Amino acid sequence: MKLSSVELLKKLSEADGPSGYEKEVSDVLLECFKERGEISKDKLGSLICRKKGVVSNPVVMLTAHMDEIGFMVKHLTTDGFIKFLPLGGWDSQVLSAKRVKVKTSKGDIIGVIGSKPSHLLTPEEAKRRLTLETLFIDIGATSKGEALEFGVKIGDAIVPVSEFMPLRNSRILLGKAFDNRVGCAVMVKVLDRLNKESHNNSVCGVATVQEEVGLRGAVTSTFAVNPDVAIVLECRIANDFPGVEKQDIYSRLGRGALITFNDPGMIPNIKLRDLVVKTARKEKIPYQIYTVNTGSTEAGVIHKSRSGVPAIVIGVPTRYFHSHGGIISLDDFEAAVNLVTAVVKQLDEKAVQGFLS
Ligand SMILES: [Zn+2]
Numbered sequence: 001m002k003l004s005s006v007e008l009l010k011k012l013s014e015a016d017g018p019s020g021y022e023k024e025v026s027d028v029l030l031e032c033f034k035e036r037g038e039i040s041k042d043k044l045g046s047l048i049c050r051k052k053g054v055v056s057n058p059v060v061m062l063t064a065h066m067d068e069i070g071f072m073v074k075h076l077t078t079d080g081f082i083k084f085l086p087l088g089g090w091d092s093q094v095l096s097a098k099r100v101k102v103k104t105s106k107g108d109i110i111g112v113i114g115s116k117p118s119h120l121l122t123p124e125e126a127k128r129r130l131t132l133e134t135l136f137i138d139i140g141a142t143s144k145g146e147a148l149e150f151g152v153k154i155g156d157a158i159v160p161v162s163e164f165m166p167l168r169n170s171r172i173l174l175g176k177a178f179d180n181r182v183g184c185a186v187m188v189k190v191l192d193r194l195n196k197e198s199h200n201n202s203v204c205g206v207a208t209v210q211e212e213v214g215l216r217g218a219v220t221s222t223f224a225v226n227p228d229v230a231i232v233l234e235c236r237i238a239n240d241f242p243g244v245e246k247q248d249i250y251s252r253l254g255r256g257a258l259i260t261f262n263d264p265g266m267i268p269n270i271k272l273r274d275l276v277v278k279t280a281r282k283e284k285i286p287y288q289i290y291t292v293n294t295g296s297t298e299a300g301v302i303h304k305s306r307s308g309v310p311a312i313v314i315g316v317p318t319r320y321f322h323s324h325g326g327i328i329s330l331d332d333f334e335a336a337v338n339l340v341t342a343v344v345k346q347l348d349e350k351a352v353q354g355f356l357s
Contacts, residue, residue, distance in 0.1 A: 001031045005333060008032070008188060009173060010164040012181035016103060018070025019087045019213045021157040025066045029184060029207045036191040037205070045209040046221035051191060053199035058352040060201045060344055061227035061309075062190060063218060063298050064183030064234070065211030068176070069322055071158035073102065076148070080141030082111065084158055088212030092130045094323040099161035100137060106151025110161065111139035162324045171330045172253070178326035180211070182316045182333065183233035189337040190344065197341070200348035211298055218298035222305040228352050229272065229310045231340060232299040235326070236260070236290055236315035251317045254329040256286025257336040258315035265296025266303050269310035271355045276312055276343055285339045286331070290315060310355040314340055 003011065017025030022045060029047055033039050037051035047066070069088030076082060082102065095113045102109040114136050118126065137158065141147035162176035187205045194203060204225045208217030222230070240252040251258055259276050260268065280287040290313075303311040316336050319327040 001034070005185065005189065005330060006166065006173070008185045009175070009182065009333070012184055013164040013175035013177050015181070016101065016157070016159040017067055018157050018159055019067040019210045021070070021103065022067050022209050025181070025184075026207065029066060029188070032188045033191070033205065036188070036195060042217075042220045042224040044217055044220045046217040047207040048221060048225060049191065049205040051194060051203045051205070053194070053201050053203065055200050056202050058201050058228035058347060058349055059204060059225060060347050061204045061206060061222065061225050061230040061302070062187050062340065062344075063206045063208055063221070063230065063232050063302065064187045065180045065209070065217065065298060066184055066207040067209055067212050068159070068179065068181070069212050070160070071100070073152060073154050073156045073158065075154060076144045076152065077136070078144050080139070080143045080147040081114070082137035082139065082147070082152065084137060086132055087157070089322060090132065091322065092132045092135060095135055096130060098324050100158050101161050102137070102139065102152055103157045103159065104151035104153065109139050109150050109152060111137040114138045160324045173328050173330060174325055176324055176326065178318050178328055179235040179321060180233075182235045182318065182328060186233045186316065186333065186336050186340060190340045193337070193341045194344065197345060199345050201344070203344060208298060215298050215301045218301050219305070222302045222309070226306065227309055229347055229355065230299065230302045231343065232297050232302065232311065232313040233336070233340065234297050234313055234315045235318040235321070235328070236313070237292070237295065237321050238317035238319045241319060250292065251288060251290055253317055253319060253327065254331050255288050255317070256332060257339045258288050258290040258317055260290045260313035260315065262291045263296050263313070264293055265300025266311065266313070268299070268312040269355050272310045272312050275346065275351070276314070276339070279342045279346065280339055283338065283342050285342070286335050287339065288317070310352070
């Protein structure tokens, strides 16, 4: 399947795949991987696309998690409302009145996340933040029996409803699940580029499962791939909006790919990190240095796999993380594709051995 960057991002953003329920997005990626390498799966469901270059070693692992944050049906009330569990880290403040889709065996059911309107809150309730426990989903069923008839069952997955669209400035894109379908799209585009260029290694593109509930697919797929070096492709927070003081902005839309120097889960291999920065400079690829003390990625477990794996995270800045409406810039997306491709091409046996000295 050959798609433009925007077509690919739309297809991946609109595919539904919360943690543990990644089948739909995995099928899209399977199509994308078909002409790009040899495909396998680990036993948890992560999809591996191995593309051999001029030589087989070293093994370079690119990962992007394919799950998105969502919910699961916990129970139905006698009046036909759905109470739910989060799959991944939701902020309850971004949920009230948002549309969702319940993925039932009889098809998708649309609903809205309900909560008490402010008119009905007691003064004490008005002072408190909304909690996930107080929210519910209204699918328009008049009773539990009717909801069951619609096909809703405990354990069904629930996902945000959010149409993907370029904004008036068509380089700026709005959509759901950019965390981390953007990383998946970067991976597909990098594999595309490597099909046309030579590289002295094997590249394993891995679309992992269940990242949002604890980096689970990264653990099993890293064991399966046994990489010599790893690059994690991720959406990372952009904080260039009102309410953040200028000196506190560490990631801006449109200013380039994010090279992570530190997050709570990992400090990258310094030689690998320096190679990435040097490459960005040499190739004139816009980049930003990302150092944060919140939010970790799959690199947190990958770099500790077996006897250790030199690893780094290359990200795309995303506004309004973990919500129905993320915003990214196509310029940053393309910078990430260019940077990862240029780095992978340099990862031969000698370069990777050099990371360990
Ligand atoms: Zn993520």
